[in-house]
Amino acid sequence: MFHTADPKDIKEGKITDIYFARTIEILKAKKADKWVKAEFITKNLPSGWTWGVLSGIEECVELLNNLKVSVRAMKEGTIFEPLQPVLELEGMYTEFGLYETALLGLICQASGIATKAARCKKLAGERLVISFGARRMHPILAPMIERSAYIGGCDGVAVAKSAELIGEEPMGTMPHALIIILGDTVEALKAFHEVIDPKIKRVALVDTFGDEKLESVRSAEALGRELYAVRLDTPASRRGNFLRILQEVRWELDLRGYKNVKLFVSGGIDEASIPGLNTLVDAYGIGTSISNAPVIDFAMDIVEVEGRPLAKRGKLSGSKRVLRCPSCYRYELLPLKDRKTPCPGLTGSGRPCGATYEDLLIPLMKEGRMFSKLPRPKAIRSYVLQQMRFFEVLT
Ligand code: PCP
Numbered sequence: 001m002f003h004t005a006d007p008k009d010i011k012e013g014k015i016t017d018i019y020f021a022r023t024i025e026i027l028k029a030k031k032a033d034k035w036v037k038a039e040f041i042t043k044n045l046p047s048g049w050t051w052g053v054l055s056g057i058e059e060c061v062e063l064l065n066n067l068k069v070s071v072r073a074m075k076e077g078t079i080f081e082p083l084q085p086v087l088e089l090e091g092m093y094t095e096f097g098l099y100e101t102a103l104l105g106l107i108c109q110a111s112g113i114a115t116k117a118a119r120c121k122k123l124a125g126e127r128l129v130i131s132f133g134a135r136r137m138h139p140i141l142a143p144m145i146e147r148s149a150y151i152g153g154c155d156g157v158a159v160a161k162s163a164e165l166i167g168e169e170p171m172g173t174m175p176h177a178l179i180i181i182l183g184d185t186v187e188a189l190k191a192f193h194e195v196i197d198p199k200i201k202r203v204a205l206v207d208t209f210g211d212e213k214l215e216s217v218r219s220a221e222a223l224g225r226e227l228y229a230v231r232l233d234t235p236a237s238r239r240g241n242f243l244r245i246l247q248e249v250r251w252e253l254d255l256r257g258y259k260n261v262k263l264f265v266s267g268g269i270d271e272a273s274i275p276g277l278n279t280l281v282d283a284y285g286i287g288t289s290i291s292n293a294p295v296i297d298f299a300m301d302i303v304e305v306e307g308r309p310l311a312k313r314g315k316l317s318g319s320k321r322v323l324r325c326p327s328c329y330r331y332e333l334l335p336l337k338d339r340k341t342p343c344p345g346l347t348g349s350g351r352p353c354g355a356t357y358e359d360l361l362i363p364l365m366k367e368g369r370m371f372s373k374l375p376r377p378k379a380i381r382s383y384v385l386q387q388m389r390f391f392e393v394l395t
Pocket of ligand 1: 132289
């Protein structure tokens with residue numbers, strides 16, 4: 001048996017901090033339940049991040065769809081900033097209070113992963129970024145982790161079940177195990193080429209036994225134009241100046257006419273290493289730094305009771321609108337009842353922007369009835385990449 005919750009446990013409200021269950025008990029016993037609005041915001045983002053990518057909304061819908069609540073939410077994949085409500089629930093508190101723990105868990109981890117993936121993809125530009133991190137986390141979470149990595153911007157995921165969930169083909173190369181068992185890099189590559197479906201890209205792993213540049217040349221000579229790339233997963237003990245190793249591999253391959261063979265790197269890749277490797281690298285396999293991304297510590301807080309703005313210290317009371325200018329991406333936070341004005345921002349040439357703000361926090365469902373169909377992961381990823389044109393990764 002795995003030490004994990006069953007989806008049924010989550011739907012039945014069993015994944016809840018006990019004090020929420022006791023609060024429900026007290027409110028029911030005292031007939032003191034109230035109609036409330038509760039919002040989910042983060043006051044700060046981890047690691048000096050200035051923006052986050054929202055992920056986990058589809059699972060929140062799965063959890064909320066049998067409850068008598070009205071839900072407003074940002075679309076999954078929306079880039080948000082601190083203090084902006086990304087989700088708001090309205091209804092009798094005892095209808096949804098029990099699910100605070102699970103709802104937070106669904107967006108805190110997923111949004112951290114999606115944001116990290118977006119940061120890595122932004123730094124890598126057009127180069128492939130593949131999610132290799134499922135092995136660092138409990139396998140029961142792998143599909144969620146890799147779905148968030150994909151919608152955040154990764155070009156592919158390694159685990160078959162995750163790929164199924166996002167409707168894409170899984171991506172991978174070959175493990176050291178194949179080379180160790182067959183005893184040689186090129187024997188393993190030839191066996192892969194002989195057995196595996198021709199549509200799968202041929203990537204030789206060149207750091208198992210010998211020097212990467214010699215193994216790369218041997219692999220290129222063995223497969224010629226069939227070889228898509230060589231993967232360097234050089235152990236840290238031998239990595240030294242990794243860029244120099246890549247320069248040597250690139251030089252030796254080009255010298256022999258294998259300019260088509262791409263360079264794929266993995267092992268300890270993080271945002272800090274990407275800019276320095278981009279001059280030579282065509283593809284990144286990123287594991288730990290994405291799957292073990294810091295969580296975004298959202299909190300759920302009541303902001304209205306029986307229609308009256310009321311919130312704890314440190315929180316802004318009342319239901320809100322989150323506006324964003326589609327032209328200059330300026331954000332505005334307003335009380336829900338306030339009317340929006342044209343964007344007061346300035347264009348690059350210093351003229352008033354004046355564009356019409358769009359509402360980011362929009363009605364999603366009422367008592368289980370959805371107002372619109374949820375987008376597929378591919379569409380969410382495109383939405384993230386489109387927004388990412390307006391955001392920088394400050395490292
Ligand atoms: C690892 C494997 C992972 C990579 C590294 C992720 O290599 O290829 O995909 O690394 P990261 O978590 O540091 O980003 P190995 O453990 O050498 O495994 P294998 O032989 O299976 O490729």
